[in-house]
């Protein structure tokens with residue numbers, strides 16, 4: 007009879023080259039706003055957002071990571087415990103697209119085995135400067151068997167949908183369905199902590 | 205419970221309280237997604253004195269003889285069952301009988317469904333809702349409180365049902381308080397008791413009576429009219445309006461309510477009916493028994509609602525024609541404003557509320573700013589101190605705790621050459637904390653940086669408790685010094701370690717002179733296999749420091765040691781700058797910073813074992829690599845020269861040697877680790893024994909002389925006197941300071 011609507015906590019992670027728009031995507035989703043000034047994320051930050059999916063209230067804890075090469079070894083240690091990962095590239099930056107394979111390898115090596123993945127080709131509002139066709143994005147996503155969407159944090163295209171689809175994929179996976187809320191353990195890069203949360 | 209389990213529990217609690225917060229916010233915004241609609245409610249109460257309903261006395265006058273069709277029937281009974289067995293047994297025939305009677309009667313008004321009924325001994329409350337409305341009735345819960353015998357038995361007390369009708373939260377209570385005129389305080393107490401103890405626990409979040417939008421009490425509250433029977437009957441002779449007024453002045457309930465002793469905040473409609481108690485059964489006659497009870501309004505209907513709610517009483521009366529009990533039944537009709545939910549609107553508001561709460565929660569995540577995330581350290585050499593300040597500002601809305609944490613798989617949160625103060629602290633809202641970053645490469649990291657195995661860079665993780673992490677990069681260039689270099693590498697060098705240093709210094713000009721003292725030349729061209737820098741230190745100490753007390757014991761001055769470092773790295777002529785203490789410290793520092801100590805790791809144990817036998821010691825020495833052996837020998841020559849001075853203070857003799865022995869004879873890391881595993885007591889004794897052996901080993905080389913010891917010049921001003929069999933006096937060509945940017949005319 008009672009409505010149990012505080013069911014679930016999902017931890018999501020945004021990764022991809024620096025400058026592709028990860029922080030903007032998160033900001034668009036959490037605050038429904040866009041900021042053109044680029045302040046490179048140097049570290050790990052998160053926001054929370056509650057959504058309703060299939061009658062369940064799901065609290066998303068979304069982690070935004072630094073994209074720079076030199077931080078890779080550190081940032082990969084935050085992958086553990088993430089239930090979903092958004093891998094973002096910039097459709098106007100071929101380099102960010104070329105790096106997808108490398109990011110996927112990182113996920114392979116450092117994330118939980120059953121993590122849900124999604125590929126986002128961001129900045130799709132900039133049609134005039136497009137360097138990667140949608141087909142190429144779809145192809146690579148298909149090859150790796152992951153979901154794909156083109157998004158724009160600026161024009162608010164598909165951002166909400168991306169998070170809902172990723173969350174739904176996590177929700178639909180068996181074991182999580184009736185799971186009690188997980189402890190909100192921050193993905194501290196400490197060994198002992200990640201051990202105790204595994 | 206495990207630590208992890210606890211966190212999970214806390215998490216759940218947090219989410220629950222979040223859920224309550226959502227509920228609270230929703231109820232604050234109720235008007236945004238509900239429209240108030242009037243619904244007709246029937247309320248009835250009757251103390252039936254243990255009687256069954258009678259077919260010849262139908263209930264229509266009580267339940268249906270009015271205009272309109274109630275959406276909800278709330279009917280309360282008291283003394284439903286006077287059979288003492290009702291105290292014990294759950295089932296009661298009376299319950300079924302009366303339910304049937306009510307159901308049959310109200311069916312004349314429409315099709316009703318029982319939403320809930322509850323009985324405690326003689327008290328029963330039943331709620332019927334029109335069939336078409338029943339789907340809007342949710343979260344129905346019932347509870348009972350006994351206040352009777354022993355304070356808890358169910359002969360007195362209350363039964364209660366709460367429910368949500370559309371968006372309105374309603375609570376109905378049917379009560380039976382203590383009897384007898386003088387028990388006013390007891391009745392007040394019953395009321396308080398019920399309010400306190402009535403909890404609807406079968407809900408996701410338990411609720412109490414007061415947590416409802418609208419509350420209705422029906423029942424036999426048993427408040428009396430506090431006058432004599434004689435007086436009462438006199439009043440009752442009069443016409444109805446004056447009679448009502450005169451009696452009301454003595455009605456205990458109204459008096460108690462005026463004094464806020466009971467039913468605080470409740471309303472009652474104006475009483476326009478005769479007292480409902482006590483009649484001779486089956487008649488409309490006042491109690492003719494011996495007890496001759498004073499007629500009273502025992503049976504009442506009260507309500508209370510929150511601000512903004514709309515409740516209007518349309519009718520409040522008793523029913524004269526029902527005579528089976530010594531009480532008359534009472535009924536009331538209400539137009540109740542029910543908040544009917546507009547579902548699409550509600551969804552919108554709900555989403556807004558969630559957003560709002562998310563926003564608040566996000567704003568309570570610890571937030572901070574750092575003034576720099578990238579530190580350029582520049583060029584740094586051995587023991588050079590460089591300090592930077594990192595300013596951490598709390599820019600959020602809560603106090604923060606920050607801490608530097610190690611990256612995954614690392615043991616330490618920063619490299620050996622960095623010291624962070626404080627490495628953990630809390631900062632109040634709007635405050636800042638200055639974190640000192642002190643960079644200094646010492647023996648711990650010099651070797652790795654010298655060989656290039658590591659770079660002078662680090663990424664720190666500044667973690668905010670329950671918040672984000674900052675990455676702070678530090679980057680510099682390590683300029684190798686003779687300190688931290690491998691002895692072999694140093695001996696093999698034909699050029700100064702940092703020649704450019706020399707070019708930069710002013711000394712270039714003053715140094716531009718051909719008449720180097722002979723000793724300087726000697727010092728700068730040591731015997732084979734001894735590094736120039738070590739030789740310079742040995743020569744300096746040998747010639748000018750023999751008289752200095754507490755050499756090797758008293759520390760030097762840091763600035764002087766740094767000058768000596770530069771002097772050595774540039775291979776400038778002797779004498780070295782600074783005091784003897786500083787030079788002695790530089791020598792120790794150089795030995796201490798060797799990646800492989802003077803006594804190679806693998807010979808460490810053999811040396812300890814040879815500590816009692818000079819012949820064995822000599823054999824072990826032969827196993828040393830050349831550079832280590834020759835340097836060791838030269839060091840022993842210096843110590844032998846210094847020894848007489850120590851002997852004047854015999855107490856410090858072994859002390860000095862012990863310190864030196866510890867520097868020269870070091871176990872490898874693994875051996876050290878094995879030591880660490882041992883128990884504390886054994887370890888202490890073991891340490892002492894080892895220390896004695898180490899000292900003894902060195903001591904042997906002081907009291908015995910080797911045949912081929914290097915000869916150190918005895919004076920810096922001495923000219924041409926120092927000769928030795930290994931041709932020291934002749935300036936060697938290959939190992940001289942050929943790269944000096946000055947011309948060396950001999």
Ligand SMILES: Nc1nc2c(ncn2[C@@H]2O[C@H](COP(=O)(O)OP(=O)(O)O)[C@@H](O)[C@H]2O)c(=O)[nH]1
Pocket residue numbers: 022023024025026027028029030031041042043044045046047073128129130131132157158159160161
């Ligand atoms: N035109 C356009 N610019 C975007 C979009 N998303 C981000 N940007 C811009 O790209 C730059 C980098 O964005 P940011 O979110 O900081 O990238 P991050 O390093 O991946 O976090 C900023 O200047 C943004 O204004 C988008 O969807 N369209």
Ligand SMILES: [Mg+2]
Pocket residue numbers: 025028029030045046047070071072
């Ligand atoms: Mg970013």
